[in-house]
Amino acid sequence: MPLRFPLAAAPRTVRLLRVPQIPRRLIFSTRSSPSKHSRIGPKSNNFLIQSQPQHLFSSSSQRCSTNTVVRVPAMAESITEGTLVQLTKQIGDYVEQDEELATIETDKIDVAVNAPHSGVIQRLLASEGDTVTVDQSIVELQRADSTSSEKSSSTEKQECDSEIAKRERETATEPVASSPVESTENRPSSTHTAKGSRPIQDAVQEEPGSGAKHERGETRIKMTRIRKKTAEHLKQSQNTAAFLTTFNEVDMSKLMDFRKMNKDSVLKQHGIKLGYMGAMARASALALGEIPAVNAAIEDGDTIVYRGYVDLSVAAAIPKGLVTPVLRNIESMGLVEIEKNISKLVAKARDGKLTMDDLTGGSFTISNSGVWGSLFGTPIINMPQTAVLGVYGIQDRPVSVNNQVEIRPMMYIALTYDHRIIDGREAVKFLTLVKGYLEDPNTMLLQ
Known part of the structure; x- marks a missing residue:
């Protein structure tokens, strides 16, 4: 007093x-x-x-006390940490409620961190490239008055920052060692391409006998969490399942004619382009109903689970790696409905909007490498599933039709399966059924 x-x-x-x-x-x-x-x-x-x-300073202290600490949200039971790959806002930026503040990359999906209310960014409590855990603080956000403008909020932010700085100077009791300016003697001579990456060393090499010199460079970056997790998952699959692949080829003439005849009407009525993946999925669902072992799974080492549904995993390649979003209960869907839902899943994968629910489960996988021009391949099983169907590019080839050589659009299909529970007879029969449905699309429509 x-x-x-x-x-x-x-x-x-x-x-x-x-x-x-x-x-x-x-x-x-x-x-x-x-x-x-x-x-x-x-x-x-x-x-x-x-x-x-x-x-x-009661008014400014009250303003400062309304700051909200934005934390890493809960992502899934099996995911406890991720990499902060992007901060979309910086200190002083005004944000609206639910506007994205940061993106966290996990083993399976990218998680968006949104603003709980409108306001001004006060502090960034984590940096891009940091590994962050669930409930960790990453952003401090000052609540904005509903009647104030962005300019007034920015002014309040500056006043609040000034008061915080004053209080920190007054209450500081021990100096903090820092070196904001790096001397040229201690500064590394090499450069880095990205956070956490190793230095790039450019070397000049002379080609023997030419006298010419050219530069050679290397770039090293850390694997994304999705790619790293995919690598571990696929290696585990390879070490666990008894892999075997069987092949067949399909005459795509009738399916191509069917698509050509119906694509305009489907686009007009449903707003979706009629492709081939819907037919592949429909044919697979029908074949899986007849060969249930291909849709089964092994649990606890000695228990086979036969599923009465088909949850289709669609392999989609994105820049960060391979993802397999799941389309559920395709056995009850028609051709156009499957095509529409697959397009939605692929678009979500491409835009990084997949959720954990989109990636959970799956009883059978289709991998379409033909879209990139692949003619032939042996896909790898997506554990704990027991089989994966690979479909490839369509190519005109000479084939025998009624003892006559004709040029037909042909496509190879491959089934990689776990020989522990699927016998060769079942695998071959499954491919034969798929081939029959694709070569006569009307049989799929009748069912």
């Missing part, structure tokens, strides 16, 4: 002998010069001592 005296009895000077627990911030006012401030010292004995009023 300030020391107060009645006006009539106020002494001209007050000699301070001892004032215990004086706040660090004091205002000293002399009687002769009220506007002049002096500091405590041996000769400073002619002043009134007034402690800082508690309300001096």
